[in-house]
Amino acid sequence: MDGLIVAAFGRHYEVATTEGRLQCYTRGKKSSFACGDRVRITPGGDGQGVIDSLVSRRNLLWRSDAFREKLIAANLSHILIVVATEPGFSDLLVSRCIVAAESQDITPIIVLNKADLGDRLDAARTQLAPFRALGYEVIEISALQGAAGLRERLAGLQSILVGQSGMGKSTLTNALIPDAQAATREISEALDSGKHTTTFARLYPLSAPPIDEAESEEGAGWLIDSPGLQVFGLAHVSADELAESFIEFRPLLGQCRFRDCRHEAEPGCALLEALAGGRIAPRRFEHYRTIRAEIAEAKRLNPGW
Ligand SMILES: Nc1nc2c(ncn2[C@@H]2O[C@H](COP(=O)(O)OP(=O)(O)OP(=O)(O)O)[C@@H](O)[C@H]2O)c(=O)[nH]1
Numbered sequence: 001m002d003g004l005i006v007a008a009f010g011r012h013y014e015v016a017t018t019e020g021r022l023q024c025y026t027r028g029k030k031s032s033f034a035c036g037d038r039v040r041i042t043p044g045g046d047g048q049g050v051i052d053s054l055v056s057r058r059n060l061l062w063r064s065d066a067f068r069e070k071l072i073a074a075n076l077s078h079i080l081i082v083v084a085t086e087p088g089f090s091d092l093l094v095s096r097c098i099v100a101a102e103s104q105d106i107t108p109i110i111v112l113n114k115a116d117l118g119d120r121l122d123a124a125r126t127q128l129a130p131f132r133a134l135g136y137e138v139i140e141i142s143a144l145q146g147a148a149g150l151r152e153r154l155a156g157l158q159s160i161l162v163g164q165s166g167m168g169k170s171t172l173t174n175a176l177i178p179d180a181q182a183a184t185r186e187i188s189e190a191l192d193s194g195k196h197t198t199t200f201a202r203l204y205p206l207s208a209p210p211i212d213e214a215e216s217e218e219g220a221g222w223l224i225d226s227p228g229l230q231v232f233g234l235a236h237v238s239a240d241e242l243a244e245s246f247i248e249f250r251p252l253l254g255q256c257r258f259r260d261c262r263h264e265a266e267p268g269c270a271l272l273e274a275l276a277g278g279r280i281a282p283r284r285f286e287h288y289r290t291i292r293a294e295i296a297e298a299k300r301l302n303p304g305w
């Protein structure tokens with residue numbers, strides 16, 4: 001039987017199938033599946049089942065440091081990076097999310113929440129200007145006042161909400177998915193069976209009632225809510241993938257004088273020339289350097305990457 005993972009909690013998963021939702025676990029020790037994955041399962045009665053294998057995975061959003069990896073979600077068309085006018089947000093984290101997305105062919109959209117806080121709006125817009133200049137869509141909203149426009153934008157997409165704590169992601173989820181809180185409670189009771197509940201990813205259908213109908217899942221829109229994140233390690237990304245994931249670098253890659261240019265201080269470096277000429281935003285290049293150094297360090301600590 002095939003199904004769609006609609007909640008992922010460690011090695012426990014809730015899987016939507018044509019015959020209802022099953023509480024599933026994996027045979028192995030590792031939790032190698034993510035919310036949004038299509039999987040083949042063996043039902044075991046009592047509303048339970050075992051996940052046997054992956055059916056399809058078009059892409060995978062994940063993060064990693066030197067020694068651990070964390071699957072966030074799979075089969076995404078879009079990632080919604082939630083930031084806010086207040087408290088301050090990390091634009092480095094925005095760049096990290098974009099790298100994770102671009103390297104997996106997922107389209108980033110930046111959602112600027114709390115746009116009702118007018119005196120903070122300009123500063124937030126300025127901070128987002130380098131991303132906007134690259135063509136990334138920025139949607140300003142006030143989750144407190146509703147999210148109808150954003151909901152319309154998300155129809156038919158397979159998207160995920162990510163963001164730092166405090167950006168209003170929970171408020172936004174509740175505005176987008178009116179029954180999210182009830183669904184969360186239900187899932188955490190089913191999956192957690194009395195243990196302390198930690199945060200986990202949950203998938204919500206955006207149009208009724210397609211998720212349990214295996215046939216219509218492909219074209220159905222859904223939204224995954226993920227736990228707030230403060231760190232987004234990219235140890236699994238190679239140096240080449242990293243440069244490719246900065247979309248403004250793409251036309252310049254291969255143009256450096258040295259084929260193995262590291263874009264640090266080499267003469268004839270096309271990236272450094274573009275930076276000096278104002279064609280690459282200094283802030284973005286800083287993000288690139290920071291992430292590159294961190295990836296190099298992770299690979300040094302764990303050559304297995
Ligand atoms: N003014 C204003 N405040 C908002 C808006 N959205 C959320 N808030 C407030 O921001 C605070 C944080 O909102 P949450 O939804 O709890 O934030 P969160 O990002 O989910 O935080 P975590 O649960 O820690 O991940 C709350 O006090 C909300 O009332 C908004 O659009 N405008």
Ligand SMILES: [Zn+2]
Binds near residue numbers: 261
């Ligand atoms: Zn170079």
